Amino acid sequence: MPLITVGVNHKTAPIAIREQVAFAPEKMIEALSSLVTDQRAQEAIIVSTCNRTELYCSVEDLHKIDQVIAWLGQYHGIELEELKQYCYTHIADxxxxxxxxVASGLDSLILGEPQILGQVKSAYAVSQEGDCIGPELESLFQRTFSVAKRVRTDTAIGENPVSIAFAAVSLAQRIFADIRRSTALLIGAGQTIELVARHLKENGVKRIIVANRTLARAQTLASELKAEAIMLGDLGDYLPQADIVISSTASQLPIIGKGMVERATARRRHSPMLLVDIAVPRDIEPEVEDVSDAYLYTVDDLHSVIEENVRARQEAARAAEALIDEGVDAYRKTLESRKVSDLIVNYRQSAESIKQTELEKALKSLQSGQASEQVLNKLAHGLMNKLIHAPTQYLREAGSEADQEALTIAANVLGINEDKDN
Structure with missing residues (x-):
């Protein structure tokens, strides 16, 4: 059965459309069942994230593509003609x-981002739970997971950070031999600081302190990460304890000045302090650069790192594309092998049926008292005629059409050496 993909993503549709075609997690099994039981698809997996909604289906024939698109529109209450403006389709290879x-992160908004593989695996598991996966998609997705794993392990696609938050944490990892022994002071409680906090936590940072103008907001983030929450007014007391300071607020004036950092480094006995200012306008006075043992980086510094890393990821992506080409070829060979296996099974079943029919005739003849030699001759003759009937017909048709190639193939299949004297 043909494989098809119907989708909408960040490249083809604005967020207003992507929101409309997104599937709520709690409704996913219901949606899959609707798609499969309506006979639009034989098997289906739906991947739905903030950047894409894609339907991977095994269908009876390619005419079903239009029906799958129509189902997507009907399910979400979107006019078909409007949906078609943003939809893309893929078939077969x-x-x-x-x-x-997609699973390898090569089609993501951020090239090489690792979260998508987990999202695809989750979509696969949900479809399994809903009993909407058969042999076609099972084989495809197992091969896909294997290829995505190779891309992650055999290329550098995910090694270089391409987000501000990740770049800030990676910078800290370069400067400190063991980041797990460090104390991090995060200033602000917005989305970027939240991402920084999560990256730090994942990398095992010993202690995280969150400072914010509103204590309640700092406490909300701190409670999620088992961190400490403080007010901005307490920065002077906590700054000397911090090995890593990352700041991102909406303040119009600097929060940390040169004098505050000088006092902090003195209390730290000149142990190095990394300060990363990812706010615009800046949260940390530029003069902090002049303080001994204080290493200040701004958002521009991180952007240059990110640009280098994007180039590195693009080089890795070329290697990843080669692995994907290998994966597609391997999957195609699996399909061809399966077709041959099915053909062999059918051929053997046909031969078994002929054998059983002729054997039953022979047994009845023996029971009726016919001589065993006569019965055996009839059995052998009947088996031979039935088994050579189809090949003989094929040979006659090929001969009448002077199809030498077909005759040569048939001779090879039947084990006949045409050059041998009879």
């Missing part, structure tokens, strides 16, 4: 290549 690129 293109569909296989697409899902492998």
């Amino acid at each position: 293109d569909s296989v290549r697409h899902i492998m690129r």
